[in-house]
Amino acid sequence: MRHEVKSLLQVNTRKLIWLIGITFAVIITFQYLELPYGNVFSSLFPSGKVSVEEQSRFLDIGPSSAESSLNFNDTNASNETAHDAEKEGNITSLNNQNKTGAVNETAKANDVGASEDGFTSAEVGLNRSSTLVKDSISSREESEDLNKTSTVNFPVSSNNSSIAENVGKTDESFSSKNGTVEISTSNNDIGNESVGLSPINTLSSDTGLVTANTALGKDVETNVSTPIASSNSSISTVEQHATPSVVKNEKLKEMQNNFTKSSDDPAPLKAPKMKEKPQTLPALTTIADMNNLVYQSRVSYKSKTPRWPSEADKVLLEARLQIESTPIIKNDPQLYAPLYRNVSMFKRSYELMENILKVYVYKEGKRPIAHTWPLKGIYASEGWFMKQLETSTKFVTKNPRYAHMFYLPFSSRMLEETLYVVGSHSHKPLIQYLKNYVNTIAAKYPYWNRTEGADHFLVACHDWAPSETREPMANCIKALCNSDVREGYVFGKDVSLPETYVGNPKKPLRDLGGYPPSKRSILAFFAGSMHGYLRPILLEHWGNKDPDMKIFGRMPNMPNVKGKLNYIRHMKTSKYCLCPRGYEVNSPRVVEAIFYECVPVIISDNFVPPFFEVLNWESFAVFVLEKDIPNLKKILLSIPEKQYLQMQLRVKKIQQHFLWHPKPEKYDIFHMILHSVWYNRVFQMKSR
Numbered sequence: 198m199r200h201e202v203k204s205l206l207q208v209n210t211r212k213l214i215w216l217i218g219i220t221f222a223v224i225i226t227f228q229y230l231e232l233p234y235g236n237v238f239s240s241l242f243p244s245g246k247v248s249v250e251e252q253s254r255f256l257d258i259g260p261s262s263a264e265s266s267l268n269f270n271d272t273n274a275s276n277e278t279a280h281d282a283e284k285e286g287n288i289t290s291l292n293n294q295n296k297t298g299a300v301n302e303t304a305k306a307n308d309v310g311a312s313e314d315g316f317t318s319a320e321v322g323l324n325r326s327s328t329l330v331k332d333s334i335s336s337r338e339e340s341e342d343l344n345k346t347s348t349v350n351f352p353v354s355s356n357n358s359s360i361a362e363n364v365g366k367t368d369e370s371f372s373s374k375n376g377t378v379e380i381s382t383s384n385n386d387i388g389n390e391s392v393g394l395s396p397i398n399t400l401s402s403d404t405g406l407v408t409a410n411t412a413l414g415k416d417v418e419t420n421v422s423t424p425i426a427s428s429n430s431s432i433s434t435v436e437q438h439a440t441p442s443v444v445k446n447e448k449l450k451e452m453q454n455n456f457t458k459s460s461d462d463p464a465p466l467k468a469p470k471m472k473e474k475p476q477t478l479p480a481l482t483t484i485a486d487m488n489n490l491v492y493q494s495r496v497s498y499k500s501k502t503p504r505w506p507s508e509a510d511k512v513l514l515e516a517r518l519q520i521e522s523t524p525i526i527k528n529d530p531q532l533y534a535p536l537y538r539n540v541s542m543f544k545r546s547y548e549l550m551e552n553i554l555k556v557y558v559y560k561e562g563k564r565p566i567a568h569t570w571p572l573k574g575i576y577a578s579e580g581w582f583m584k585q586l587e588t589s590t591k592f593v594t595k596n597p598r599y600a601h602m603f604y605l606p607f608s609s610r611m612l613e614e615t616l617y618v619v620g621s622h623s624h625k626p627l628i629q630y631l632k633n634y635v636n637t638i639a640a641k642y643p644y645w646n647r648t649e650g651a652d653h654f655l656v657a658c659h660d661w662a663p664s665e666t667r668e669p670m671a672n673c674i675k676a677l678c679n680s681d682v683r684e685g686y687v688f689g690k691d692v693s694l695p696e697t698y699v700g701n702p703k704k705p706l707r708d709l710g711g712y713p714p715s716k717r718s719i720l721a722f723f724a725g726s727m728h729g730y731l732r733p734i735l736l737e738h739w740g741n742k743d744p745d746m747k748i749f750g751r752m753p754n755m756p757n758v759k760g761k762l763n764y765i766r767h768m769k770t771s772k773y774c775l776c777p778r779g780y781e782v783n784s785p786r787v788v789e790a791i792f793y794e795c796v797p798v799i800i801s802d803n804f805v806p807p808f809f810e811v812l813n814w815e816s817f818a819v820f821v822l823e824k825d826i827p828n829l830k831k832i833l834l835s836i837p838e839k840q841y842l843q844m845q846l847r848v849k850k851i852q853q854h855f856l857w858h859p860k861p862e863k864y865d866i867f868h869m870i871l872h873s874v875w876y877n878r879v880f881q882m883k884s885r
């Protein structure tokens with residue numbers, strides 16, 4: 198009996214051992230074949246580390262974009278593994294791909310519809326608690342520290358949707374032969390509160406490259422291609438094997454609400470808040486510095502990347518290529534080459550603008566702030582431009598789908614007259630109006646949200662326009678009279694708008710022209726109110742002290758001559774007309790001098806002259822630093838007579854670009870303003 202029991206136990210023991218062995222083998226085989234990361238031990242013991250060489254090959258396994266959609270999961274970081282990664286100096290992002298190409302539940306929850314162009318755009322606002330998900334969990338103190346400092350970006354391939362997550366501390370990048378991931382993060386301007394992100398995603402259909410630009414107080418740019426980890430990467434294996442967690446329904450709803458809608462329902466109720474990238478500028482930017490900044494902007498300036506491509510972008514890019522490759526023009530009957538930075542490029546660009554450009558003018562906005570044309574006074578430029586563009590049949594399209602650019606038709610002058618409370622010293626009502634105006638447009642149309650306003654432009658001449666538009670219209674191309682480098686003028690984006698005084702709207706060209714050089718007996722002339730700090734200094738040094746320097750406050754009365762006629766007579770009979778700044782850097786005297794064929798002498802530090810992107814101002818104007826006012830006469834006398842005659846002739850030739858006509862004419866001021874806006878937008882276009 199005892200022997201039989203012993204034999205039975207031995208048989209059962211063998212069976213149990215075989216059963217355990219078979220079970221273990223099945224588990225190993227199942228996990229090897231089914232787990233996306235391919236290592237049993239790392240899944241059984243998530244805190245362990247396995248070499249990258251053994252595991253990276255499994256990250257390369259997945260359906261191609263031609264076979265199936267590339268899927269991704271929203272992931273969160275565990276504290277222990279993220280802490281290990283921080284010690285090693287490595288932060289990674291993983292794109293969990295389903296082997297069968299099916300969309301997983303988390304991806305479905307974050308799905309975004311396609312735009313009218315057939316592309317998908319997505320935006321998720323995430324707080325600082327979003328990090329990689331790991332199986333192991335550490336202490337909450339470590340979690341809070343890591344959540345403040347770690348940044349992970351989640352890209353996708355050419356499936357045309359992406360999520361960017363950034364809450365950062367370090368700057369790191371890693372790459373492979375098959376793909377590159379660059380992680381750019383910053384701890385600047387990140388406080389203890391949650392950080393709201395505004396990613397803008399761009400997809401190039403030719404290359405499959407996704408670019409995400411994310412604002413974190415500063416602009417953070419992240420270029421991401423196909424997310425395949427490199428076998429030579431020093432990323433910890435545990436991070437590579439991080440598995441996605443189940444996202445709660447409440448979190449999914451919150452994330453879905455933060456997505457950017459597709460073009461079928463494209464606009465949020467509020468336009469995204471934008472801030473221009475802060476610039477560290479010297480106290481003085483000379484004309485030579487500005488010349489360098491113009492050329493640098495062609496390479497360095499980056500506009501907001503469109504969230505989905507359009508045919509208009511392709512047209513603008515093709516226009517840029519044609520402008521850059523245009524043949525050299527030797528002689529042109531209407532354009533005198535020395536007046537331009539590159540007359541060949543300008544002429545070709547102008548021709549393309551005439552043949553191609555279509556602008557959509559928003560109908561939104563109530564009078565008198567919008568769609569009202571002030572045509573008289575020193576702010577007349579914005580009114581004349583608005584009138585001539587809104588009544589144009591050549592450049593305006595009624596279908597915004599065909600537009601290359603979008604015009605915001607408001608008057609900064611009428612905004613001030615309508616909403617500013619005299620004596621309040623507060624511009625808040627004016628700024629709030631513009632915010633509401635942008636929000637209305639962003640909620641009704643998809644076009645603002647596609648570029649966050651980068652293909653929109655405004656034309657404003659009031660002194661307050663830079664500060665009023667800085668936040669609500671940060672990314673727009675701004676054509677401003679107050680084109681002050683210190684006030685945020687951006688080379689490569691913004692346009693210096695000529696400030697023109699129009700006394701008689703029915704006869705804007707009245708009194709045009711001046712006397713020939715032989716009849717210009719006055720060396721230098723200025724008369725005007727003592728606005729700002731500079732003019733009193735000018736008057737103190739030169740007022741009534743030198744017969745060659747006619748420097749006045751208000752013009753002295755002359756027998757039988759009205760004050761305005763006396764002023765015009767002095768402009769017409771002076772060699773040099775002084776254009777000192779007033780309260781702001783701009784002055785209508787710059788255009789007045791050209792109008793009366795007097796060589797302008799610009800005394801205004803950090804002032805960007807009109808149409809600076811195409812005109813060579815030093816060929817027909819004199820620039821004097823504010824500090825050199827005591828040496829003003831010596832500077833002017835040092836200019837040889839031959840050079841003066843050449844400059845005066847060039848002033849007459851450049852005059853055509855600064856004249857308002859009742860009906861716009863080729864190369865006049867209306868076309869030049871529109872061309873500068875077009876030109877800057879064209880050169881923002883870069884092949885991706």
